[in-house]
Amino acid sequence: MITLLNRELGLFLRPEDAGAPLEALPGWDSLLLFRLVAVLEEEAGRPLPVAEVVTAGSLAEIHALAVGL
Amino acid sequence: MVHALLSDWVPENLDDPELRPVLGRDWHRYQAMRHHHVRERFAASRLLLKHVAAQAIQAPPATVELAYKPGGRPYLRGCDQIDISLSHTEELLLVGITRRGWIGVDAELEDRSMLVSGIERQVCTPYERTMLSQVRESDRNQEMVRLWTLKEAYSKAIGQGMRFRFNEFGFGPSGHPVQVLRPDGSPGTGEEWAFGTCRVEGRYTASWALYDAGFGDTDDTRAGTMLDEGLVTALLHQPAEAPQPAAEATAATDVPLTGAGVAA
Ligand SMILES: CC(C)(COP(=O)(O)OP(=O)(O)OC[C@H]1O[C@@H](n2cnc3c(N)ncnc32)[C@H](O)[C@@H]1OP(=O)(O)O)[C@@H](O)C(=O)NCCC(=O)NCCS
Numbered sequence: 001m002i003t004l005l006n007r008e009l010g011l012f013l014r015p016e017d018a019g020a021p022l023e024a025l026p027g028w029d030s031l032l033l034f035r036l037v038a039v040l041e042e043e044a045g046r047p048l049p050v051a052e053v054v055t056a057g058s059l060a061e062i063h064a065l066a067v068g069l
Numbered sequence: 070m071v072h073a074l075l076s077d078w079v080p081e082n083l084d085d086p087e088l089r090p091v092l093g094r095d096w097h098r099y100q101a102m103r104h105h106h107v108r109e110r111f112a113a114s115r116l117l118l119k120h121v122a123a124q125a126i127q128a129p130p131a132t133v134e135l136a137y138k139p140g141g142r143p144y145l146r147g148c149d150q151i152d153i154s155l156s157h158t159e160e161l162l163l164v165g166i167t168r169r170g171w172i173g174v175d176a177e178l179e180d181r182s183m184l185v186s187g188i189e190r191q192v193c194t195p196y197e198r199t200m201l202s203q204v205r206e207s208d209r210n211q212e213m214v215r216l217w218t219l220k221e222a223y224s225k226a227i228g229q230g231m232r233f234r235f236n237e238f239g240f241g242p243s244g245h246p247v248q249v250l251r252p253d254g255s256p257g258t259g260e261e262w263a264f265g266t267c268r269v270e271g272r273y274t275a276s277w278a279l280y281d282a283g284f285g286d287t288d289d290t291r292a293g294t295m296l297d298e299g300l301v302t303a304l305l306h307q308p309a310e311a312p313q314p315a316a317e318a319t320a321a322t323d324v325p326l327t328g329a330g331v332a333a
Contacts (some may be wrong), residue, residue: 022105026106034191
């Protein structure tokens with residue numbers, strides 16, 4: 001997912017950023033969160049539970065929601 | 070609404086132990102931040118916020134204590150007649166402060182690319198999407214930035230952040246009185262809400278949302294009269310003076326706290 005985000009959203013995230021609090025990621029903000037949802041929905045071919053995604057604390061948590069864990 | 074540039078408020082030494090009492094409850098959040106720029110922005114926003122709040126309640130910045138409601142909404146501990154809101158983007162810091170009720174503020178680079186795939190569906194109501202499609206293409210992105218900052222400002226004012234879905238409430242076209250609209254474009258809020266958008270620092274769009282709770286325009290916001298009695302006693306025993314920012318910001322702290330005084 002980190003590779004996908006860096007490619008699609010022009011970020012420079014590292015694998016170890018996956019577990020970090022979202023607010024600790026450089027350049028992270030709520031618009032990027034919406035863009036991430038759009039990218040993941042396109043990739044997964046189904047809608048994501050947006051209400052849960054916006055309260056997720058890290059990219060790892062969002063990934064778990066995206067793959068339906 | 071008070072705005073400042075990040076560079077004017079970044080402390081010289083981000084590891085200065087003096088920052089610990091200034092950041093108070095935010096210290097642990099700050100410690101979890103590893104990236105230099107993220108830490109700069111966090112520390113600078115707290116210094117500005119405390120400075121602005123201190124001016125409003127006429128108390129030393131070190132005595133201003135920031136706390137958070139469960140959804141993340143910031144507030145001034147022990148000072149419940151004043152509401153605050155915060156936004157930071159790129160080089161801009163923005164603080165909203167009012168004694169009238171609730172406030173939310175948001176800023177974004179005016180040319181930030183917003184019309185990217187899938188976003189409109191996540192963020193706009195059907196009414197807004199129709200409205201945007203009627204805006205000249207060259208102006209459309211800027212109009213979307215205006216809508217976005219109004220949505221963020223409103224959702225911060227009601228303390229919801231993004232929990233309140235952005236495609237379930239909206240706003241009308243620019244050049245008209247601003248109010249919250251339902252997805253079909255019918256009115257969603259009444260006279261008690263006021264909104265505004267302005268340009269700051271020549272390249273940011275900033276919006277505010279203000280709910281007038283009917284507290285009136287309290288003239289006396291000095292700490293002694295606004296704070297809980299117990300807190301006043303506690304504050305009077307706090308000796309630490311906040312470290313001053315590298316330089317005084319261009320913050321418009323002389324804007325009267327009527328909520329309508331938008332720093333343009
Ligand atoms: C509030 C929110 C919409 C603003 O996000 P943003 O555009 O990325 O950032 P802004 O700089 O404009 O605003 C951030 C400020 O909003 C304030 N804020 C956060 N949650 C808030 C809430 N529920 N109500 C009012 N204000 C809130 C905070 O003061 C925050 O600043 P801080 O992080 O330095 O404390 C978004 O952060 C949010 O919904 N947060 C709650 C859910 C969450 O934490 N999601 C993961 C982070 S994106």
